[in-house]
Amino acid sequence: MPDHVDELERAFQQLKATIHQQLVESLDLTRFDERNQDRLLVQIRALADRVSKTRPEILGKLDRERLLDELLAEIFGLGPLESLMQDPTITDILVNGPYTVYIERRGRLELTNILFADDEHLLRIIRRLVARLGRRIDEVSPMVDARLPDGSRVNAVIPPIALDGPTVSIRRFGAKPLEMDDLLANQSIMPEMVEFMDAAVAGRVGCLISGGTGAGKTTLLNALSAAIPGDERLVTIEDSAELILQHRHRVRMETRPANTEGSGELSQRDLVRNSLRMRPDRIIVGEVRGSEVWDMLQAMNT
Incomplete structure (x- = not known):
């Protein structure tokens, strides 16, 4: 230690x-x-x-x-991480090897006193975590990106990719997403910006939300979705389902990685193309960072 x-x-x-x-x-x-x-x-x-x-x-x-x-x-449970997973004030859990665990609470990173016994202990907890999700992690597949039953997003990387020992990143989401009134109350956004964005959504203008990691892109998108009329059909596409939309008429789709034989993958690009055949009024793509950008731009012009 x-x-x-x-x-x-x-x-x-x-x-x-x-x-x-x-x-x-x-x-x-x-x-x-x-x-x-x-x-x-x-x-x-x-x-x-x-x-x-x-x-x-x-x-x-x-x-x-x-x-x-x-x-x-x-x-x-999840060993030393269990107490952190039960704390509703924590939004991120960041494990950098067995002896260094950070959390993010109210926008601030804090070093905790949480410890694992050694690399093997941490690796055992990671394997238990991903096994519950029907996934595996080993030297052949040393990275996993998945969604926990409570909606949290988990990313795990182990050696040989992780040079300093196994790492885990867990992004947690509250059961009730923040609304525009909440963002206004904590001065995360100005009233004029809300008025402009509501008008853009009402006018069916294509919108793109960009920002750094942890900037609140998903939070803003969740809040902004309240301006979409309730009688419209929504199709959402995500790598790991994070959006919490209150609309009844919605279809959620999530990408699927390849199986152990390397087949069966369904990418965002596949789902964006398929969504155009589903008679959507709105297509909401959670995150784009690859070739699916081209298909998304085409979809925005249909």
């Missing part, structure tokens, strides 16, 4: 790893799931109590509860 981790935290993490390994060796963890985790919790608590008697300086009462929570997250 890096030098900035104090000795007590090092000891706690080592103890947690030891107990987890003992659980793996003594129990068939595949027999347990979230429906019967109470049975497992009893056994974890008994093991933690036995260990705490030998290391009382590490496990106080609060630390014992923390240990139980983290062991359950290790078995059923």
Whole structure:
């Protein structure tokens, strides 16, 4: 572990790893799931109590509860990331190797005290994460870009592409997107800009939203979509579904990567072309950065 981790935290993490390994060796963890985790919790608590008697300086009462929570997250959830995923104020989780985890909260990056035991521990959590999504990550396919069930977008890169160890980037989205009134209230946008954009949408003018990473492009697009009349048919095309539109008459499409044999890919360009046959009133493309730009420009002129 890096030098900035104090000795007590090092000891706690080592103890947690030891107990987890003992659980793996003594129990068939595949027999347990979230429906019967109470049975497992009893056994974890008994093991933690036995260990705490030998290391009382590490496990106080609060630390014992923390240990139980983290062991359950290790078995059923996303390990050290589980607590971050439960925090609704966090918009980005950025893992730069096992010992450096940043979060973004209210537009500011913060270094956390979240740690993984080592590269292998982080890699195990990444593999569990992508396996739940029906994807795989290994040396042959060292990058994954996917969407979690809650709508969050996850990108993972492992060696040999990631030179300093496995990395994970998770972009999270609130259950309720910000509206124009919210953007006005926090002075993210001026009233004159809202009036202009509403007029552009009402006039069916083709619109392009551009900006840097994390600038709020998707947030603005979600808010702007409220100006689209409710009786129009919308078709959305995205790599990872992020748009949260309130319209009833909408069709959402998401690209698909190639399978392990290298076939079956459906690109944005394929979906843009197909959307023209779906009688759309509006086509909304979440993000363009390749050859699909040409097809999008053609679609904007139909």
